[in-house]
Amino acid sequence: QKPVSLFELGKMRAEGRKIAMLTCYDASFAALLGRAGVDSILIGDSLGNVLQGQKSTLPVTLEQMAYHTECVARANARPFIVTDMPFGSYHENREQAMRNAARLMAAGAQMVKLEGGEFMADTIRFLVERGVPVCAHIGLTPQAVHQLGGYRVQGRSEEGAARLKADALALEQAGAALMVMEMVPAELASTITRSLSSMATIGIGAGAGCDGQVLVLHDMLGVFHGKTARFVRNFMDGATSIEDAVARYAAAVKDGSFPAAEHCY
Ligand code: KIV
Numbered sequence: 094q095k096p097v098s099l100f101e102l103g104k105m106r107a108e109g110r111k112i113a114m115l116t117c118y119d120a121s122f123a124a125l126l127g128r129a130g131v132d133s134i135l136i137g138d139s140l141g142n143v144l145q146g147q148k149s150t151l152p153v154t155l156e157q158m159a160y161h162t163e164c165v166a167r168a169n170a171r172p173f174i175v176t177d178m179p180f181g182s183y184h185e186n187r188e189q190a191m192r193n194a195a196r197l198m199a200a201g202a203q204m205v206k207l208e209g210g211e212f213m214a215d216t217i218r219f220l221v222e223r224g225v226p227v228c229a230h231i232g233l234t235p236q237a238v239h240q241l242g243g244y245r246v247q248g249r250s251e252e253g254a255a256r257l258k259a260d261a262l263a264l265e266q267a268g269a270a271l272m273v274m275e276m277v278p279a280e281l282a283s284t285i286t287r288s289l290s291s292m293a294t295i296g297i298g299a300g301a302g303c304d305g306q307v308l309v310l311h312d313m314l315g316v317f318h319g320k321t322a323r324f325v326r327n328f329m330d331g332a333t334s335i336e337d338a339v340a341r342y343a344a345a346v347k348d349g350s351f352p353a354a355e356h357c358y
Pocket residue numbers: 116135136137138139140177273275297307308309
């Protein structure tokens with residue numbers, strides 16, 4: 094199995110081949126996801142919710158993210174590894190962001206993800222110039238849940254939509270190679286995706302018009318104890334095994350059948 098590089102992800106975007114990403118936090122699932130055809134693994138700070146039982150991602154620490162990245166990286170053969178920078182680990186200034194990104198890269202991350210729009214552009218440029226690939230994250234940014242007033246769709250108003258469009262362009266110009274869009278109306282996410290010239294968009298609750306999709310592993314396997322969002326599909330329905338469910342997810346992303354209209358806003 095040839096490892097998926099950032100170059101390969103860019104080629105997939107250019108050729109219109111969809112990128113299938115899932116979150117993953119341990120070695121056993123990392124190996125399984127690679128076998129099942131997932132292109133990229135996100136060690137998401139959603140581990141705060143699904144592993145730790147926290148009410149938000151805010152309490153997750155840099156050392157916890159590094160630990161789970163090491164667990165995944167040891168067993169990973171093919172998918173491209175992206176790790177979330179946790180709340181507070183990149184907000185002070187770009188030097189702090191670089192220092193903490195370096196810790197995650199040393200743990201095995203091949204790219205770091207951070208939340209925020211245009212205000213993060215300087216930080217992203219600083220990291221990218223120093224050899225750290227960056228995935229941006231706009232729309233619903235869970236680390237800002239208390240600012241946003243809950244887990245709700247973003248960019249519904251004309252003003253909000255214009256903001257997200259401007260954010261995306263600024264993040265692309267800053268050098269982000271990937272960008273997650275979370276809980277954004279499908280039509281807006283599609284418009285944003287088409288407005289970009291190099292940055293690949295990865296949607297979660299953002300419609301099928303993105304260059305790729307991501308879901309939280311526990312959500313798509315139906316093992317998360319709690320309320321799941323509209324954009325989640327349980328791929329264990331009709332699957333013969335966990336590996337089969339993950340393979341069905343990857344196939345559904347690639348043939349465009351996931352997400353369907355019922356998963357969108
Ligand atoms: O932490 C996470 O799992 C994420 C994805 C849902 C995009 O950021």
